[in-house]
Amino acid sequence: MPQRHSILAKLAGRTGRRLVVLGPLLWLAVFFMLPLLETLQVSFSVAQRSIPPYAPLWGFDEGGFFTNFTLDNYGLLARYWQDYIGPAFNSIRLAFFSTLVCLLFAYPMAWWIARSTPKWRVFLLVMVMLPFWTSSLLRIYALIGLLNPNGFINGMLMWLGVIEAPIRMMQTDFSIYMGMVLTYLPLMILPLYAVMVRLDDDVIEAATDLGASGVQIFWTVIFPLTLPGVIAGCLLVFIPAVGEFVIPALLGGPDQLMMGKVLWTEFFRNRDWPVAAAIAMLLLAILTVPIIYARYQDGRVDDKHEKETGAR
């Protein structure tokens, strides 16, 4: 009986699909949620000289149930907020401009890749992702080699006689942004490419046919239709960029303290895990609340649409 067979196949397909999702879900729960919960717990605990260097949040001893729960860590952050606001601002500014520069570079690149012939597309995408397959640390050291006062670029320019003395490129904003953009550019290109490759040529031709100029086509058709890719790419770059620690430390000067550095100092230099955890949680809240709010607004708009259609 073919019908019964197809129902069975459907059932198998459904459970199969569940199983397929279950694996990653479990993985996420174990390796993402648990450390997050652990960090949250640590942020409410007190520091002590032990391994690990904090007191358990709660437990049982001879006296029965005990807890070390405290809001002191957050209180500390509130009291000394001036010490933290600077690095936080630096990090967010760095992340913001890195995201912006990545977007400006990635948008035309992704467009060009998406409009190439399928054979070229594969090649170009591999070229975009190739640096990802090498260690990021290695890439940063290579960049240092290029930008150093006695590095490749300065050496070349002096040899050519363009400049007399080496230009200072290392430990400037330029070197930091260079490192950030080089590291994060693929994360911006890929989601943009994904929406652009699905964009129909016909829609653009229709706009041309209806009298739109190139600029008008971009702002009324291409940009709105690639916006999901823009948002995805910006989130993918911005969020890790805020917490970025290695690039500013290696390429930047000592004058600009980043949030990542502050975290590192609290964790490893001061060995104050609870305060470090509190900083991390606060940072997480600052970053995720706007995103969740945006998603929530989005969902409400969708709901409204559905209601309207249903009513008619």
Next chain:
Amino acid sequence: MAPFIRLNALTKRFGDVLAVDDLTLDIEKGELFCLLGASGCGKSTLLRMLAGFEQPSAGRIEIDGQNMAGVAPADRPVNIMFQNYALFPHMNVAGNIGYGLRRAGMRGQSLNGRIEALLKLVRLQGYEDRKPNQLSGGQRQRVALARALARQPKLLLLDEPLAALDKKLREDTQFELVDIQETLGTTFMVVTHDQEEAMTLAGRIGIMDKGRLVQVASPRHLYERPANIFVADFLGMISFVEGLITKAGKGSIEIDSVPPITAAIDTQNSKQSKLAVGDKVTLAIRPEKISLSATATGEINEIPVVVEDLAYLGVASNYRVKAANGQMFKLQQQQSRRTTQPLTWEEAGFIQFDPSDVIILEG
């Protein structure tokens, strides 16, 4: 007066492919012209050249007396309705229809009024806030039509406007499309590979084959007086008989098939009048012109046959019958109350057709 649209020796080459080959065609103002041809014969390419998306490799396009060479798509008095509609998915119905008007600088009350009028024309009032993915296929088709009509083009190009609709909806929409065209008086050029659709829609049909225009005529003329074997075969069912002319009289010819077939000559047609004994010709007969009976009547062009195949269609039945020399004929018998017992498989009978119903095509 010069024709409204004039295509002269229009050619488009893609590398080695000749997509449109030396095509010359005049279209009058207000005409509903239909381009009919098999897939890949160059119909879309021709439309895209008219809309300005492709540059002709050679030849000339004139619209309303104006040469279109070097004129950008946006500046042509032409709009196109795409094969897959190409609606803007992020805009609602009103946004889609008003897009071209906004680009022309229309705003506010006049814009809304115009959109309202277009919605009424395509019977979509009340749908202005829906997104394309909240519409049925037929509704999308009408949005695309309204959007293409919004700028009041002198020529509207429609690339397979009904291909995405199911059969029933397609038939209703065909008449609607003709209605709208007649109401507006806009010149329409419709591309299709569905011959029935072309026959229903068009005042004139152009048959295309491998980039060339084979014949341009009214649907009736194309069906009853096809210019060659390709057109005869392309439009509807037909039976072909090849042979050499054995008798060439004043009003008719006879060919050497067994038994011989007599065909009336169209005296208006100079080529047919010149046919002489010994010339090779192909005769063609439409299925509904052939009658089938169990007994012989002794009339002209009567051929004994055996029923090979039979398909019951409700109003009529389609037969495939075989003559003694192996020649096949396709014919259609109306279901009639008087017919006692229609012939069925393997039964013998006689077919007969009038000499004036025989189409003479060149060898």
